[in-house]
Amino acid sequence: MFKYANPTRFMALSGAMLPWCTAATVALLAAGLYMSLVTAPTDYQQGETVRIMFIHVPAAWMALCVYTVMAIASAVALIWRHPLADVAAKTAAPIGACFTFLALVTGSLWGKPMWGAWWVWDARLTSVLVLFLLYLGYIAVWQTIDEPVKAARIAAIVALVGFVNVPIIKFSVEWWNSLHQPASVLRVDGPAIHSSILWPLLIMATAYTVLFLTLHLVAMRGEILSRRVRQLQLARLEG
Amino acid sequence: MDFSAPHVGFVLVAYGISFAVLAVLILATVAKVKSQRTQLARLEDEPDAPRRRKAADQEVPSS
Numbered sequence: 001m002f003k004y005a006n007p008t009r010f011m012a013l014s015g016a017m018l019p020w021c022t023a024a025t026v027a028l029l030a031a032g033l034y035m036s037l038v039t040a041p042t043d044y045q046q047g048e049t050v051r052i053m054f055i056h057v058p059a060a061w062m063a064l065c066v067y068t069v070m071a072i073a074s075a076v077a078l079i080w081r082h083p084l085a086d087v088a089a090k091t092a093a094p095i096g097a098c099f100t101f102l103a104l105v106t107g108s109l110w111g112k113p114m115w116g117a118w119w120v121w122d123a124r125l126t127s128v129l130v131l132f133l134l135y136l137g138y139i140a141v142w143q144t145i146d147e148p149v150k151a152a153r154i155a156a157i158v159a160l161v162g163f164v165n166v167p168i169i170k171f172s173v174e175w176w177n178s179l180h181q182p183a184s185v186l187r188v189d190g191p192a193i194h195s196s197i198l199w200p201l202l203i204m205a206t207a208y209t210v211l212f213l214t215l216h217l218v219a220m221r222g223e224i225l226s227r228r229v230r231q232l233q234l235a236r237l238e239g
Numbered sequence: 240m241d242f243s244a245p246h247v248g249f250v251l252v253a254y255g256i257s258f259a260v261l262a263v264l265i266l267a268t269v270a271k272v273k274s275q276r277t278q279l280a281r282l283e284d285e286p287d288a289p290r291r292r293k294a295a296d297q298e299v300p301s302s
Contacts (some may be wrong), residue, residue, distance in 0.1 A: 037240050048244040052253045061258070099263045102257050109253040113246040141247075211261070219268050225275035232282045 005084040007224050014217045021214040028207035035200035043197075050197070052110040057185075058205040060103040062212055063131060064166055066096030069216075070138070071163040074156035084220070086152040087227075089159060090142055091219035093211055097135035115179055123176035127169045129164060134162035 043050035055160035070092045077085035107125065108118045119125065138158050147152035174181045184192040192196050241247070 006299065014300055042241070042244070048241060048250050050248045051240065051250050055253060055257045080271055084259045095268075096266065098260055109249045109256075113249050191246055213269050215265065218272055222268065222272035222275050225272065227276055229278050229282060232279070236282070236285075 001219050005082055007083060010084055011221060011224060014221055018217055019213065021210060023216065025207065025211045028203060028210055032200060032204035032207045034194060035203055040195075040200045041196055046114060049110060049113050049167055052106055052198075054200050054204045056106040056110055057201060058208040059099045059106060060128065063100035063103050063128065063204055064169060064206045065209070066092050066099060066212060067131060067135070067159075067163065067166055067168060070096060071159050071166075074159040077152060078156045078160070084224075086156065087220050087223045088216070089156065090152075092216055093135055093138050093142075095215050095219065097139065099208070099212075100128065100132040100166050104132060111179075120179060122179050123172040124169065124178050124180040127165060129173050130165055131162075131169060134158070134165060138162070169207065 032054070036051055040051065040054070041050055073085045073089035073092065077089060098152050104125075106153045107128075111120070112118050140156055141155040141158055142151050145154060170176075172178060173182050185198070187200070213215075240250075
């Protein structure tokens, strides 16, 4: 895997992957939206609002997944000083922040008609809000520290310290009293929801995952190009 | 989807916001790459570009 972490090889490989990833994202999103808005049945209690689940739950999963990717990349950057690791971590953060924002906003829009409140200081909601603030803090570190090596190290430490919040979010519904229901898909004894609802949810989750992969590849290419621009500008100043 | 059902506005707003946020994210990401590519091409087109490009290529683009 480290073989492909060479920036030149990464640019070639990601360039070849991008058209396929883009096509897969478009196809999966189209299929997922059709299933979510047209074929999925309404819930006998929630009615049409159950359709918010198909965009809320994948966004929440991606919020956690992207932070995990960011933490792993940060660990690799700190331990092995891998050339692409902090590029991967840095570029994942804005995408993860967007997914977290969407999880919070769509959750709020689902909560109002179902719970009667836009927001409650529930363990799950609060810990996801903390995750959003961690993303913003991580982005702020990169934006505010001028020296890139120092910014990369501090940002990596922030990402790793913040990772403690990921299991807290996952298990918050079991550790504390919460308005959220316990896990109903990722369970030892199998999913607890009907296949007519499960399939659209899984398709949308896959679409969001492939969308993240595509955007992450594009963002990493942009960051590599921006570092090359910086190197050229420095060389110009020195020369 | 039944557009006359109760609370359907919440569903439409949720999908609308998701679409808008993801569209902005995609456009911003692609715009950044295009701008960097343009800037890099402009730098490489300058007269003493080969020497500078060689110097830049020798340095690993770390943080």
